[in-house]
Amino acid sequence: MPHSTLTVGNVEITILHDAEVALPCSRTFPDVPPEAWTPYLKRYPDAYTKTASGDDSLRVHFECYLVRSQGRTLLVDTGLGSANSNPNVVANIGGGVDGVLLKELEAAGGQAGDIDTVFLTHLHPDHVGWNVSRIDGKNESPTFPNARYVAHEDDWAAYETPRDSEIFGYDWWLQTVSPLHRLGVLDLIDGETELTGELTVTPTPGHTPGSMSLIINSGGEKAFIMGDVFHGPAQVTETDWVFHYDMDPEIAGATRRKMLDRAESETAAIAICHHSGFGRVIRESGKRYWQAL
Numbered sequence: 001m002p003h004s005t006l007t008v009g010n011v012e013i014t015i016l017h018d019a020e021v022a023l024p025c026s027r028t029f030p031d032v033p034p035e036a037w038t039p040y041l042k043r044y045p046d047a048y049t050k051t052a053s054g055d056d057s058l059r060v061h062f063e064c065y066l067v068r069s070q071g072r073t074l075l076v077d078t079g080l081g082s083a084n085s086n087p088n089v090v091a092n093i094g095g096g097v098d099g100v101l102l103k104e105l106e107a108a109g110g111q112a113g114d115i116d117t118v119f120l121t122h123l124h125p126d127h128v129g130w131n132v133s134r135i136d137g138k139n140e141s142p143t144f145p146n147a148r149y150v151a152h153e154d155d156w157a158a159y160e161t162p163r164d165s166e167i168f169g170y171d172w173w174l175q176t177v178s179p180l181h182r183l184g185v186l187d188l189i190d191g192e193t194e195l196t197g198e199l200t201v202t203p204t205p206g207h208t209p210g211s212m213s214l215i216i217n218s219g220g221e222k223a224f225i226m227g228d229v230f231h232g233p234a235q236v237t238e239t240d241w242v243f244h245y246d247m248d249p250e251i252a253g254a255t256r257r258k259m260l261d262r263a264e265s266e267t268a269a270i271a272i273c274h275h276s277g278f279g280r281v282i283r284e285s286g287k288r289y290w291q292a293l
């Protein structure tokens, strides 16, 4: 797959595609009537597809981002993973197909050992897939051996007990996130944190309590990598639409509006984890829309 790279001042951001699945709109946005999708299916044909049974569906990408800034090499999220690194999630969400993040990284001129920071936008199972690798099902080690892994302590608190992590119906936590703590590579933070002079992570809660976004600010240009703050271009306009897996829909909606207001007023490029490509916010007849870059 060709790499899409965006330059923001002196920062280089490359999309690393891990996987893609189709999920019906009726399942991902159960409160949105089917006819409400019509203008968006027309406007953004690449963002949608139909399942074998003919249901309009989101093309749900699992994208990670390679970010180079001031001599540092960062990875944003680690995708779905593989049968080795995240077996239950790859079986349940990925249709049993391994993600390709490591191959994408190599094709982009990188190696796992080059990554010095893995920034996890949040600790949902589809964003932490490549965190840890195993040999023969044991001897786990960080997939990115020279990296510190950064996440928000509120997500750690939300999922650290097996009971809470079972809400998805399968275990992922013990295979992907809690090993980071045992291996001594996890840094939990509790608020806005500067990663380099050009990169800051900022809390954007609601989808999960500890969700965060990466703010890139370099040479007078800005970009926001917003994790799961919204799920596809339609939600740039329809900020009240509730995504099924938002833990606190009210806070998630307020965060979405705040971040899109900010992206618009600061003319920032934007990206999320489940839609492919960079975009920006434009206005037509008073309404806000996603426009691909």
Ligand SMILES: [Zn+2]
Residues within 6 Å of the ligand: 122, 124, 207, 228, 245
């Ligand atoms: Zn999520």
Ligand SMILES: [Zn+2]
Residues within 6 Å of the ligand: 124, 126, 127, 228, 273, 274
């Ligand atoms: Zn997600």
